[in-house]
Amino acid sequence: MQKATIQLETLTCPSCSMKIENAAKSLQGVDKDSVKVMFNSSKVKLDFDADKITLEDITNAITTLGYEVKKAQAK
Amino acid sequence: MQRFILGKKNLIALVSAILIVAAFAAKLIFHQEGAAVWLLAIASVLGLIPIALQAYQALRVKVVSIDVLVTIAVIGAFAIQNFEESAIVTFLFLFGAYLEQRTLNKTRRAIKELTEMAPESALKQNESGEFAEVEVDEVDVGDVLLVKTGAKVPVDGTVLSGEGYINEASITGESVPVSKEEGAGVYAGTILENGTLQIVADRVGEDTTFGRIIELVEEAQDSKSEAERFIDRFAKYYTPAVLLLAIIVWFVSRNIELAITILVLGCPGALVIGVPVSNVAGIGNGARHGVLLKGSEVITDFSRVDTLVFDKTGTLTVGNPEVADLKRYDDNETALAYLASVEGESDHPLAKAVAAHIGETTIYPVLKTDVIKGGGIIADVDGHRVAVGNVALMRREHVDLEQAEPDIARFEANGNSLVLMSVDSKLTVLMGIRDRIRPGVREDLQRIKRLGVKNLVVLSGDNQGTVDLVARELGLTEAHGHMLPEHKSHYIEALKEKGHIVAFVGDGVNDSPSLALAQIGIAMGSGTDVAIETSDVVLMNSDFSRLPHALGLTKATARNMRQNIIIAVGVVIVLLLSVFFSDWMNMSIGMLVHEGSILVVILNGMRLLRYKLRR
Numbered sequence: 001m002q003k004a005t006i007q008l009e010t011l012t013c014p015s016c017s018m019k020i021e022n023a024a025k026s027l028q029g030v031d032k033d034s035v036k037v038m039f040n041s042s043k044v045k046l047d048f049d050a051d052k053i054t055l056e057d058i059t060n061a062i063t064t065l066g067y068e069v070k071k072a073q074a075k
Numbered sequence: 076m077q078r079f080i081l082g083k084k085n086l087i088a089l090v091s092a093i094l095i096v097a098a099f100a101a102k103l104i105f106h107q108e109g110a111a112v113w114l115l116a117i118a119s120v121l122g123l124i125p126i127a128l129q130a131y132q133a134l135r136v137k138v139v140s141i142d143v144l145v146t147i148a149v150i151g152a153f154a155i156q157n158f159e160e161s162a163i164v165t166f167l168f169l170f171g172a173y174l175e176q177r178t179l180n181k182t183r184r185a186i187k188e189l190t191e192m193a194p195e196s197a198l199k200q201n202e203s204g205e206f207a208e209v210e211v212d213e214v215d216v217g218d219v220l221l222v223k224t225g226a227k228v229p230v231d232g233t234v235l236s237g238e239g240y241i242n243e244a245s246i247t248g249e250s251v252p253v254s255k256e257e258g259a260g261v262y263a264g265t266i267l268e269n270g271t272l273q274i275v276a277d278r279v280g281e282d283t284t285f286g287r288i289i290e291l292v293e294e295a296q297d298s299k300s301e302a303e304r305f306i307d308r309f310a311k312y313y314t315p316a317v318l319l320l321a322i323i324v325w326f327v328s329r330n331i332e333l334a335i336t337i338l339v340l341g342c343p344g345a346l347v348i349g350v351p352v353s354n355v356a357g358i359g360n361g362a363r364h365g366v367l368l369k370g371s372e373v374i375t376d377f378s379r380v381d382t383l384v385f386d387k388t389g390t391l392t393v394g395n396p397e398v399a400d401l402k403r404y405d406d407n408e409t410a411l412a413y414l415a416s417v418e419g420e421s422d423h424p425l426a427k428a429v430a431a432h433i434g435e436t437t438i439y440p441v442l443k444t445d446v447i448k449g450g451g452i453i454a455d456v457d458g459h460r461v462a463v464g465n466v467a468l469m470r471r472e473h474v475d476l477e478q479a480e481p482d483i484a485r486f487e488a489n490g491n492s493l494v495l496m497s498v499d500s501k502l503t504v505l506m507g508i509r510d511r512i513r514p515g516v517r518e519d520l521q522r523i524k525r526l527g528v529k530n531l532v533v534l535s536g537d538n539q540g541t542v543d544l545v546a547r548e549l550g551l552t553e554a555h556g557h558m559l560p561e562h563k564s565h566y567i568e569a570l571k572e573k574g575h576i577v578a579f580v581g582d583g584v585n586d587s588p589s590l591a592l593a594q595i596g597i598a599m600g601s602g603t604d605v606a607i608e609t610s611d612v613v614l615m616n617s618d619f620s621r622l623p624h625a626l627g628l629t630k631a632t633a634r635n636m637r638q639n640i641i642i643a644v645g646v647v648i649v650l651l652l653s654v655f656f657s658d659w660m661n662m663s664i665g666m667l668v669h670e671g672s673i674l675v676v677i678l679n680g681m682r683l684l685r686y687k688l689r690r
Contacts, residue, residue: 010183012175013141013348018311022136038297040183040355045203065132073212 001031002074004055006044009068011037016067020044023061029053050074084125088169094118095162115158122165123149139315144338147318151335152662156348163663164339171670175348178677182352185359185684186296190289192245192264197229198222214279222272227264231283232274234259239270246284246615291369292362296355298370303350306640310347317341324370329334332661333654339663340650345672349639352680357632360686366616366625371636373611377595377626378633383528384567384589386581387535390599390619391545392510396424398432399491400507402482410503412437413456414496417463421452425494428508447471451494462497469495474502490544492537509541513619517549522688524550524621526630530575534558534566564588578612580622596623627688635683639676646672 011017017037024035024044029052036045050060059069080087098114101107123146130142134297145168152161197214198206198221206221211229216219219235222228228241245264252268255261261274265284278284299307317338325334354371361368368374385391403410414591415433418426420441450471451464462472466483469476474497476483482505486493491507520531532553535542539556546554555566567589570577579586579593587609590596598610599617614621650668653660 010176010180012179013344016140019133019136019138019140022138033560036493038293039351040296041186041293043293063301066129 001047002050002055004044004046004048004058004072004074006046006059006062006073007071008042008044008062009070011042011067013037019065020062020067022039023065024058027053027058027061030058048074080125080128084169085173087125087489088119088173091118091122091162091166091169092123095166098159098162103443108492112158115162116153118151119153119158119161119165119629122162122169122344123419126165126168139318141314141342141344144314144342147321148338148662151331153477155331157332157662160662163668167663167666169671171666171673174670174674175677178674178681179352182356182677182684183296183359185363186292186355186669191291192227193285194227194263197228212280214278215275216279218276220274220276221275222261222267223269224267224269228261228264228272228274230263230274230276230280231278231285231623232261232276234261235273235275237272239272240268242266242268251366259659270297291367292358295368295373296358297351298372301372303354303371304345306350314341314420323332323483336654336660336662337651339662339669340647340654342669344669345643345646345676346640348673349643349676349680350636352677353632353635353639353683354508356680356683357628357635357686360684361628362626364624364628365618365621366614366628367615368625368629369611369613373595374629374632374636375633376576377578377612380577380578380595380626381528382530382532382570382577384532384534384563384570384577384579384593385524385551386563386579386586386589387510387533387545390580390582391516391549392512392643395511396428396508398428398506399511400486400489401432402479402486404479404502404504407498407503409437409457410496410498413439413459413461413498414463414504416441416456417444417452417454417461417496420454421446422447425492425508426452429494429506432506459498460500461665462500463494465493466495469497470501470677472497472500474500478502478504479498479505487540490541492541511639512545512548516619519620519623520549520551523626526626528624528626534563560586560588564592582617597625624688628683628686631686632683635680639679642672642676642679 002027010033017039021035024030024046025032029049031047034047039046044062055072055074059072079292094114095118098111098118099113100616126142127146130140130146133140133142145164147266151166152164194211196208197211197650199209199214200206200219200221201509214230220232224239234255234257236257238254238256241255241261242252243262243265246262255272261272262285263283281290320341321334321337324337325331350371354374355662357374411433415430415436416439418430419438439457444452447453447464447468448469451462453460453462462468483493486505486507489507489509491509494506494508495502495505524531530553531550531551532555533542533546534555536558537556542554542556558566563586567577567579571594577593578595578597579589580597580599581590582599589610590598596610597610597612597614599614599619612625614625646668650665652662
């Protein structure tokens, strides 16, 4: 399991966080319980299985929702 | 394509505003009804594109978001050919989102300023011994780094060589530069004001003290209170419920206008955003004033506190005992030199105070040191038998204390700990040592009382006399001496059982059980790890004067949250009532009020950024 921290553009509506949360949870290889969308700091934190999914796949899923990803890190 | 459109939301809002103005000009000035309708229809479609895209994305991940409600409402308005309303609603929605983003950025600015102080690059030594600039992420523990004048220290580390002055304000809140030389510890995020240092990295990234402070504040601003989690759960079902209500109304009344108005009015904007906004602004204000608040639960609890319990040493007092009274019983000049020689051998805090008081003097070799537990030290100095310690030790040494009795009584009444010295069983020096009360603590406690805290209690391991004296001087309501750490936590337990809401203020070193046990643990730490971990509130740089600010701030923030909830709920109720019982309500006004109420709660939250405790 790797830990990802993804910095997004400023989130303005709490329902955006719900969208992002649901989208991230629906991805294969992402640990559902670990997904945390932080509204005020506009960050997503989650654990993922690097064998099943890449960090890029995750950020792509978020960008397709319409949220710009500013920085993504995994370790 | 989607990304392109969503990135141009603000431009779309602007174009649609121009179209709407043009349409009204065409209608009212040039009486071109047909052209006006076309312009409004174009504005509606243009404005709807980004909203509908977001709605589609939301539905794909099974969320009925506000975008979904608005999209259906606008399509409905289109269906009944009310282009004026569809155009205005889409514009207001987009423009509202823009204003929300602007104002939200402002409320979050305080915390952003903090995170932006994080170092980004470092000069790292490579294999050939030269320094090259790298991203701070590429620095590992053990790397050797060069820090130049004006640069940020990139990691927590130890100085290998060089010297300089460092401004540690980002860690301690203290902006007076600190001198650093070989062997000294340096912290990430602090600034080297002059000099050049080579350091070795001890802790990097999120493990550094600064990294942890940022992490803590970031977690805090997004931590949710019970009330907030309730609102979140509520919002999850609320939006679909509004959709359902609109559908039912449509079926029953066959009135599309009414149904789509309900969709717009039911948007839960202000309710879900109100509390997080107060929270982030309150925590941001704290971060700027050297108060770390760990989340909104802490804010709610602390704002209701009625009992503050203090540890004495290091909290109410400075924590460095000093010689306050001194009396000598013979003129032998070498006596003080003997005293300094003996005390120099000891690590005891009182011994350090004595040595500091005497300062530089001749040091005699000390032979045959004998430490008497709970008494003091007996040693051979310069051929004399020298005893340094308390009254019990003097009795043991058969020293005649009769002439000193009045002084001993007076020194004790002043709240001193006593240190006596005898040379060859003859009393030579009596010293009263006490810990100074922090300057300004009295005024700060007055302010805390005015904020509504009823009980101010001091707990200390010192003797009751000393503690009583401190309590009297500071106007505390209760004082208990002879307290061991476990007694302190029992005491707090008892207070809690009586129904008090208790905050414990300590330095986080030996009182972590009490810090953890009290509803609110307040650590006075210079950003020390223990303090950061175990407490709910951290006063940076051990600055007691930040306590009243912290209390006032949490009260203001809790009040602000309640105001925002009342505004949000009130607006929804008024809107829904007026849609059924008045005839002035329509979709555009509904959207205007809805967006307006979101801005009102954000602006209300922003007031917290400027919060200052009145003197």
